[in-house]
Amino acid sequence: MLCDVCGKNPATVHLTEIIDEQMNELHLCEECARHKSAAMEQQFGLSDLLAGMADFEKHPNKEEEAVAVKCPACGLSYADFKKIGRLGCGNCYNVFRKYLAPLLKRIHGSSQHIGKNPLQAKVSAAKPVKKKAGLAELKSQLQKAILAEAFEEAASLRDQIKELETKKEKE
Amino acid sequence: MQINDLINHTSEWLKGTGPHSDVVISSRIRLARNLNKFPFPHWASKVQLNGILEKCSQAMEKVDLLKDATWFILAELDSIDKQLLVERHLMSIEHTQKTEQKAVLVNNEENIAVMINEEDHLRIQLMQSGFNLFEAWEIINGIDDALAKLLDYAYLEDFGYLTACPTNTGTGMRGSVMLHLPALVMSRQIERVLAAIAKLSFTTRGLYGEGTQASGNFFQISNQVSLGHSENEIIENINGLIRQIIEQEAQARQIMLTKNKEILEDRINRSLGILKSARIITSQETIELLSMVRLGSDLGMIEDIDRRTINELFIITQPAHLQKIENVKLSSDQRDLKRAELIRKKLNLVS
Numbered sequence: 370m371l372c373d374v375c376g377k378n379p380a381t382v383h384l385t386e387i388i389d390e391q392m393n394e395l396h397l398c399e400e401c402a403r404h405k406s407a408a409m410e411q412q413f414g415l416s417d418l419l420a421g422m423a424d425f426e427k428h429p430n431k432e433e434e435a436v437a438v439k440c441p442a443c444g445l446s447y448a449d450f451k452k453i454g455r456l457g458c459g460n461c462y463n464v465f466r467k468y469l470a471p472l473l474k475r476i477h478g479s480s481q482h483i484g485k486n487p488l489q490a491k492v493s494a495a496k497p498v499k500k501k502a503g504l505a506e507l508k509s510q511l512q513k514a515i516l517a518e519a520f521e522e523a524a525s526l527r528d529q530i531k532e533l534e535t536k537k538e539k540e
Numbered sequence: 541m542q543i544n545d546l547i548n549h550t551s552e553w554l555k556g557t558g559p560h561s562d563v564v565i566s567s568r569i570r571l572a573r574n575l576n577k578f579p580f581p582h583w584a585s586k587v588q589l590n591g592i593l594e595k596c597s598q599a600m601e602k603v604d605l606l607k608d609a610t611w612f613i614l615a616e617l618d619s620i621d622k623q624l625l626v627e628r629h630l631m632s633i634e635h636t637q638k639t640e641q642k643a644v645l646v647n648n649e650e651n652i653a654v655m656i657n658e659e660d661h662l663r664i665q666l667m668q669s670g671f672n673l674f675e676a677w678e679i680i681n682g683i684d685d686a687l688a689k690l691l692d693y694a695y696l697e698d699f700g701y702l703t704a705c706p707t708n709t710g711t712g713m714r715g716s717v718m719l720h721l722p723a724l725v726m727s728r729q730i731e732r733v734l735a736a737i738a739k740l741s742f743t744t745r746g747l748y749g750e751g752t753q754a755s756g757n758f759f760q761i762s763n764q765v766s767l768g769h770s771e772n773e774i775i776e777n778i779n780g781l782i783r784q785i786i787e788q789e790a791q792a793r794q795i796m797l798t799k800n801k802e803i804l805e806d807r808i809n810r811s812l813g814i815l816k817s818a819r820i821i822t823s824q825e826t827i828e829l830l831s832m833v834r835l836g837s838d839l840g841m842i843e844d845i846d847r848r849t850i851n852e853l854f855i856i857t858q859p860a861h862l863q864k865i866e867n868v869k870l871s872s873d874q875r876d877l878k879r880a881e882l883i884r885k886k887l888n889l890v891s
Binding site: 402442443445453454455456457458459462463469470472473476477478479480481482483484485486487489490491505508509512513516517 | 574576577578579580582583659681684685686688689693694695696697698699700701702703704705706707709710711713731734735740741765766767768769770771772773776777780781784
């Protein structure tokens, strides 16, 4: 097998990137593995990567429909976004929501923001939501357990997270 | 503060102090923020860019933490001045291009820098010496809260803070830690470590961030995912990973000390010898040799040169710094001569 990046040297490094359920396999030669992050951005360009990630190949009709959509606030079309890899303004996120949500999920493993919001800062009395802290804490413990290869602990943490998440969904 | 004052000043994050500063050079957090109702910089007209610059700078002037600070207007700077700011890690290489209506605010300690009209309207960064992401987050969070009261940020409940590139959406946060890993490189374990980092969806970059390759023994590690995790979770995840790498580097150093002490001592002292006596030296060679001297200082093999002096040398031997110090434009060959001279002066002075 040849390297996915240079296509010249045999691939000796095999990477599997997993973010939530999305699995991504990369076969690289040693040279390219070394420069993976920097080289990848230069060789493909970020816009190509992003466009490729939008998963349009499987839904050609959806693409035609998407490309014609234009943001009324800034005039950027989805075709522009595909070409330059950048949105035009905040409102683009509303206009292209149904195409962007799956793209964000592929990039980040999630399309739901958790974390601070500007309204909290405006209402100085508002306290950060405590409910999520429990889940966040468990998730970070899980990450640590995986890193430390403490798999029994990780399994127990995973179950606790699942339980908490189902409870949250029911709420 | 003027741009010329920077060269005689040591950035706060170069002090060489803070937790684990034998392995961790610095910790950095940056937040990407945009204004509602304005196009992102790449899509905005000149008039709109002006409006963004005005709104942001007016708000920033009201924030206490940004008061003892200096504005640099990019269009007013020559190429050496712009490069100087990049070499000091106060702004990105991207910010030196197409400079219309771009600015950067730098505080006197040089640990806070805010770029206006880079890829996003606001890029706020905070740098700390050593392994200190949570402290960096506390400070930058305060600045962000103060700005949020004055500015109308582009934000959606589901997607979070909206950014020009969807890779930054959500928290808009990137946490980076600059590591010095000579023992992992010398013992050829670094490939394995870097492969593991990539698997965990973290990015490794070089000394100067985005688009630069890891050079010498320096690696900048940062989170890739900015959406779906809280800021604290992201920092905890980076910290968990960095703690492991620090541990591995410490072990590798220990093994070298017990098994190959003479070889290590020889290499470190030869490096110092070259730096103290070379007449011509490139910046690449300088970084490699200084890396060994820093290791020597961390291991107590070199006692008369402190970490701060070494950290400073990394910065002031860069091309724009040399030209600023000499106050003249220098060719690459001339720089190699002047660089050697400057290093000799600094190192022979302290020992």
